[in-house]
Amino acid sequence: MNFVFNERDGCSKCPIRHRAVCARCDEDELAILEGMKSYRTFEQGETIIWRGDDLHHISSVVAGSASLSRTLEDGRTQVVGLLLPSDFIGSPGRKAVEFDVTAITDVTLCRFERKAFERLVSDVPHISQRVMEMALDELSAAREWMVLLGRKTAREKIATFIEMVVRRDTAPIHQDQHHTLPFTREEIANFLGLTLETVSRQLSLLKKDGVLAFVGRREFTILDLAALRDATGDDADGSVIV
Amino acid sequence: MNFVFNERDGCSKCPIRHRAVCARCDEDELAILEGMKSYRTFEQGETIIWRGDDLHHISSVVAGSASLSRTLEDGRTQVVGLLLPSDFIGSPGRKAVEFDVTAITDVTLCRFERKAFERLVSDVPHISQRVMEMALDELSAAREWMVLLGRKTAREKIATFIEMVVRRDTAPIHQDQHHTLPFTREEIANFLGLTLETVSRQLSLLKKDGVLAFVGRREFTILDLAALRDATGDDADGSVIV
DNA sequence: CGCTATCTTGAATCCCTTCAAGTCGCGTGG
């Protein structure tokens, strides 16, 4: 299941073939997409598109990760979404993007010219069905995050974040597994609506409380999964309804 | 353009005909929907569906308004969305709802049995296209709200909220127009991630600063639109990208 | 006209931020 991305390969060998906007397409439809797509890469830290920029393409993240964020005039910034492989950038029907998109790691995008993609949305039901599914999933995730931003304490935010990172890595979650934080303290802070100092302090507290153990600054293991779950503020059952 | 809802009328006379999930449907498709729909009403304050409940229907709000919210174990609650006429409740493809849905005013829903609606999503492209559009719009709105919840001060939150309420009423916005807050202080607080006392205090401050004038507790006019805009923390241009 | 839910205002507290000073760790170049 571990594909390595190679531009030369056709769509059928694409690592996100079964999760991206093309997931429901059959071979014939895939052939159409094949003729329309182009790739572009961005380096870590590079801005992929600025808020307000004209939206020439609808893109899917093939490899790497990116963030969606908004920065207020005085510099406060809030991350409103993470884009992982298979997630898409840009909305069909919108001429501009509403958030800054920044490459967290090196990123490869599979892009479609926007007008052409909008025709696909009209003509190929499998496309609109899949985009609908993905948008509804994103919407759920965004609302879940709103609860965190609006009502959770710093400790609960951090615990929820750690649990999310770990769940991305492995399912089901076990104790004593090794994990890596793929973000700086500042990125975590902008994601959780905190300052980087508070993030640092709360991580230290979780460490002091014997919930997490750190090896270096980014590598950690969970020592007490129950305590971590408890600290999230969510219901005991895990709060994840699929 | 001001339809009054009457169950006896067919879909073509429905007040949300051109905005709801059926917006893109032609007359033939509408005839199918006509045979599948049923109405149900809820009284103000009534819970329409609880988080975790089985989702038997996909519904559209025809009249009235409802809120989507989550309540943590200790009672903290966060409103994650407002449902106004034409907005839908429930996601095709999901067996349960993830948030509590509560009637803010008396509410009338137009409902489709979920399984049947999911077949529509597969068979009628105009449905999936429209749901896709609506989900993408909701997603944008949710992300915009995440910025507010994560990074704005109490004053900025209140100013943004007032501006939103006013924009719903009238476009373009003028000073000295009369408006009504359709929520209690507590509902506003749960929407903004604040306490009701803070909401009250900030409204009093805006009044003292000559930005708003109140007639009673819910009725107000804008005295200084520029100051209100300024207080939102958003860019001068209004931040609304369509 | 009085009752009650809603709202306002005050005072104390607390959690997070801000400001400031280090420490750590990693890559680079001597």
Added chain:
DNA sequence: CCACGCGACTTGAAGGGATTCAAGATAGCG
């Protein structure tokens, strides 16, 4: 190989904005 330098991180102390707790005021309704 180690010193150096710099970005990332940690920790402390002070400050502030929002919450909490506690009275009252107001308005809308029977």
